[in-house]
Amino acid sequence: MPDGLDFERPLLDLENRIAELRADADPLGRSDEIAKLEDRLARLRQRTYSTLTAWQRTQLARHPRRPRTLDYIRLLTEDFVELHGDRVFGDDKAIVGGLGRLDGESVVVIGHQKGRDTRENLARNFGMPHPEGYRKALRLMELAERFGKPILTFIDTPGAYPGVGAEERGQAGAIARNLREMAGLRTPIIAVVIGEGGSGGALAIGVGNRVLMLEYAIYSVISPEGCAAILWGDRAKAPEASELMRITAPDLLRLGVIDAIIPEPVGGAHRDWEGAAANVRAGVRDHLWQIRSKSGDELVRERYEKFRKIGAWEEESLPAGQR
Amino acid sequence: MAWFRSKKDDAGAPARKVVIAEGLWIKCESCKDIVYRAEVERSGRVCPKCRYPFRITARERIAMLADEGAFEEQDGSLQSLDPLGFKDTKRYRDRLKSAQDKTGLREAVVCGVARIGGWPTVLCVFDFDFMGGSMASVVGEKLTRAIELAVQKRLPVIIVSASGGARMQEGILSLMQMAKTSAALERLASERLPYLSVLTDPTTGGVTASFAMLGDVILAEPRALIGFAGPRVIAETIRQPLPEGFQRSEFLLEHGQVDLVVERRDLKDTVRRILAFFADRPALPV
Numbered sequence: 326m327p328d329g330l331d332f333e334r335p336l337l338d339l340e341n342r343i344a345e346l347r348a349d350a351d352p353l354g355r356s357d358e359i360a361k362l363e364d365r366l367a368r369l370r371q372r373t374y375s376t377l378t379a380w381q382r383t384q385l386a387r388h389p390r391r392p393r394t395l396d397y398i399r400l401l402t403e404d405f406v407e408l409h410g411d412r413v414f415g416d417d418k419a420i421v422g423g424l425g426r427l428d429g430e431s432v433v434v435i436g437h438q439k440g441r442d443t444r445e446n447l448a449r450n451f452g453m454p455h456p457e458g459y460r461k462a463l464r465l466m467e468l469a470e471r472f473g474k475p476i477l478t479f480i481d482t483p484g485a486y487p488g489v490g491a492e493e494r495g496q497a498g499a500i501a502r503n504l505r506e507m508a509g510l511r512t513p514i515i516a517v518v519i520g521e522g523g524s525g526g527a528l529a530i531g532v533g534n535r536v537l538m539l540e541y542a543i544y545s546v547i548s549p550e551g552c553a554a555i556l557w558g559d560r561a562k563a564p565e566a567s568e569l570m571r572i573t574a575p576d577l578l579r580l581g582v583i584d585a586i587i588p589e590p591v592g593g594a595h596r597d598w599e600g601a602a603a604n605v606r607a608g609v610r611d612h613l614w615q616i617r618s619k620s621g622d623e624l625v626r627e628r629y630e631k632f633r634k635i636g637a638w639e640e641e642s643l644p645a646g647q648r
Numbered sequence: 649m650a651w652f653r654s655k656k657d658d659a660g661a662p663a664r665k666v667v668i669a670e671g672l673w674i675k676c677e678s679c680k681d682i683v684y685r686a687e688v689e690r691s692g693r694v695c696p697k698c699r700y701p702f703r704i705t706a707r708e709r710i711a712m713l714a715d716e717g718a719f720e721e722q723d724g725s726l727q728s729l730d731p732l733g734f735k736d737t738k739r740y741r742d743r744l745k746s747a748q749d750k751t752g753l754r755e756a757v758v759c760g761v762a763r764i765g766g767w768p769t770v771l772c773v774f775d776f777d778f779m780g781g782s783m784a785s786v787v788g789e790k791l792t793r794a795i796e797l798a799v800q801k802r803l804p805v806i807i808v809s810a811s812g813g814a815r816m817q818e819g820i821l822s823l824m825q826m827a828k829t830s831a832a833l834e835r836l837a838s839e840r841l842p843y844l845s846v847l848t849d850p851t852t853g854g855v856t857a858s859f860a861m862l863g864d865v866i867l868a869e870p871r872a873l874i875g876f877a878g879p880r881v882i883a884e885t886i887r888q889p890l891p892e893g894f895q896r897s898e899f900l901l902e903h904g905q906v907d908l909v910v911e912r913r914d915l916k917d918t919v920r921r922i923l924a925f926f927a928d929r930p931a932l933p934v
Contacts, residue, residue, distance in 0.1 A: 504830035551881075569732070
């Protein structure tokens with residue numbers, strides 16, 4: 326496999342050797358050897374994936390073969406109809422969205438869309454939206470609310486695009502409006518971080534009643550490269566920065582930012598798309614089930630309380646009457 | 649009670665802005681001209697040559713906007729922790745400590761209840777000298793409490809921003825303050841209470857991409873840098889020179905992103921008129 330990450334290589338080598346032995350003219354004669362290698366593989370895999378560093382997780386989250394929003398939509402929904410455009414300026418291909426059916430229920434699905442090769446990535450702008458992408462997302466979310474349908478979002482972006490046109494057309498305002506409007510939507514919202522959760526550009530479709538995160542996804546205020554550039558003037562120190570920033574799913578669960586971690590198949594979502602999609606389906610179904618019958622008021626109040634309590638501070642309690 | 653006095657009464661306090669160096673003459677950050685200090689002070693810290701409004705502290709801004717003695721600070725004792733145990737070249741706790749020593753503030757925003765031209769309002773003001781006015785847990789919490797107080801007391805909200813954006817040292821918790829403050833503003837809006845956002849130099853990143861751009865009315869001081877991404881990041885991304893005046897207040901006005909660019913000497917009266925409109929009543933006695 327050409328896309329193997331450094332820490333994946335010993336595993337991939339073992340897998341290849343086992344496959345070669347299996348393909349041998351007399352596989353039965355080698356069965357002892359195969360069993361031994363498989364045992365070694367299992368132990369090595371366990372050791373590798375139980376001690377992944379934040380940087381290794383970052384690499385998995387950005388893996389070129391990792392399933393993207395449209396892959397999950399294809400694997401999870403029926404009768405999907407993609408809808409385009411913000412009705413103001415254009416259609417941003419870095420955010421996709423549309424109407425679908427999930428387990429027999431209508432849902433509006435929205436997500437960042439990265440490409441898989443250079444040509445596709447140029448078309449998708451590497452999953453970095455412009456304001457029109459956020460406006461399209463908001464338009465679809467408002468449609469969902471109007472017809473009482475739940476909203477499912479998939480987060481997978483390096484961040485909102487930093488460009489001249491994006492600034493001219495109000496990138497900051499577009500993200501800000503999504504944050505405010507999502508807070509007030511009277512319909513269930515489930516957000517799933519499937520790959521890279523890059524800052525405000527990710528959060529702009531992430532104000533959910535539930536925020537779930539795939540096991541090896543990351544979510545951060547700034548990219549590890551950006552953080553390294555600010556701290557040490559050196560983007561190459563991104564691995565160190567990724568450790569400092571607490572960007573992994575277990576970190577975010579501990580900090581109270583996400584509600585649950587969706588486990589990935591052995592070796593990561595890119596090794597088994599169907600397995601990853603099945604886990605996403607189970608996670609989304611569980612959480613949607615818990616909130617789908619709540620009233621609009623309850624959904625808005627609970628979403629407010631959820632984000633309201635995030636953060637850490639201390640406060641002097643002043644003697645009575647001194648305030 | 650923390651009532652702030654007008655600037656005149658504060659004259660004894662040591663000036664901490666670099667641009668306001670001791671001596672008769674100072675250099676303008678914008679046009680680089682050497683200008684007469686007394687003239688700058690008289691005009692509310694504005695360059696007499698190019699009209700650039702110098703960065704001022706939160707206390708100075710409050711003194712400039714609020715009626716004399718009419719600012720009561722809220723939640724002033726809120727203080728940051730170090731939830732990530734963040735240490736780069738310096739520990740986050742040490743950075744906080746030196747920002748506190750430098751500014752005399754606990755955090756990067758000062759919030760309270762004020763009267764402006766007689767109108768009662770909730771007023772929140774950023775101080776860029778405190779870690780670049782960056783937003784982390786405490787800033788998000790103070791703003792949210794201020795907005796909730798406005799809902800409770802049925803007051804308008806004014807936020808004067810000067811911020812580089814979300815604070816890296818609190819990581820994802822800083823990012824989430826964008827959602828928290830924006831959600832509080834959604835509540836304010838659904839209660840039909842007005843929010844006036846004043847953008848000053850600079851307002852960028854996660855602050856712009858949340859409460860700063862959500863004003864019912866958005867005012868900007870002249871020449872302020874306002875944007876989502878910083879100009880350096882954009883220049884590196886597109887590998888082209890940036891347009892003239894890019895991401896300055898006037899550029900945003902031209903592109904329909906702000907309502908009005910207001911000179912500092914006119915700011916208080918403009919705010920007063922907007923508050924009068926929303927109150928829809930004759931002005932209260934000052």
